[in-house]
Amino acid sequence: MKKTILILATLAAAPAFAADTNWGKGADDAAFKAMVHSSFREVGMATLARLDQDATQAFCSDPKHADDKDAAKMRAKIEAENMASIKWPSDGKFLGDWKAGEKVAQSGRGLTSTDKPGQVNGGNCYNCHQISPKEISYGTIGPSLLHYGKLRPNNEETIKYTWGRIFNAKAYNACSNMPRGGHMGIITEQQIKDLMALLLDPQSPVNQ
């Protein structure tokens, strides 16, 4: 709650953005907040605190901000902040086991009101991406990742970019539809390593 107020205040301080968040009659900040805060109840892990936004979420909740020219500077700022949050692998090893990675990519479990705390979360990757050629039940919100490693130079840049993307997609595209898996604690460092192997290991079915 406090966080929301803080963010609204920050946004109000930047007049260029306060002016273009006009949702029409009856949907001003006060009315909207009153509606949101009276309409939900906590169930399990899905607490009311989840309704509070960080700066990225607040900015990206106006669809104009995703591609408006006027918002380019703010997008760059948000990307830089998200970039600074990326944690690189603590032991310097980027690639784990692609078989384990396939399981993480398949699972869409975790963090809903009906999930149990402490269970292993999934990456949701197949909900949005084609990945292994064997899985034909894939979503299309994100681009196909089939042959991901094969199509890219096998160098440090590719490895760091891919890690960064999975850890915090908003570092590369402020209002990406892709969740910030590492940054938000959805998946663990080991799970990211395994996903990296799924995408980049020459032995992975993705690159066959």
Place this chain on the structure above:
Amino acid sequence: MRRWNFALAAVTAASLLGAVGAFAEADKSIEGIEKYREALKDGNPAELFEATGEELWKKPAGPKNVSLEKCDLGLGAGVVDGAYAQLPRYFKDTDKVQDAESRVLTCMSTLQGVDVSKYVKAKWGSPERNDLNAIATFISGMSKDKPVKVSLAHPKEQAMFNLGKRMFYYQGGPHDFSCSTCHGQEGVRIRLQELPNIPTPKGAASGWTSWPAYRVSSGQMWGMQWRLADCFRQQRFPEPIYGSDVTIALSMFMAATSNGAIMATPGIKR
């Protein structure tokens, strides 16, 4: 109309089956589709819920032992025919914009003297919620084949629409999801499920005009309140309170955006 609905559903099922059939791994989807085809053979099971809903509507109940037949769904006391197609709308007596489901709660309270708090607090799938779903299904069936005609003339109706639009884009939770993440583009899917692009008239209509719907995969009848609650669950949000303003606002956004589309209620889904 009914036959046309089934034919369309059968084509969808058949094309899914074709796509999936070539690959052995998608066994779960096949099982789901088999159930879907089975259900279609005998007609839409939603009809059973319509019949139950009609019974509940006409049966005297509650401390006052009266039926819901005098309920005003917006077209005058006792008029059910065509009412669903014009909801949500502003009601003078409650000074609120209400959808069919929240309006039924109002009538249960005022006409029957029922304490509706237990219906609001109940879990999805509980007898209380099943009754509300059946009643909503009955009401929606009485608007089948009618064009959606939702008014934004009252300031509170316009405000609800604007609030619903804003909510549609509101991101939060660990995944940064909003409705728009999944329903804001043309022609995308989650796994094999096609997602309507809700801010467009066509996308809004595909979502709005086919609920309440019988869901073959779960064997349950879902009203729009349940549909929205489950999407909020997938969004990793807390649970929207039954009949709360967030649910009405989103319904208003979808209904008014689909104005003119033809109601195909109750629907049947995978």
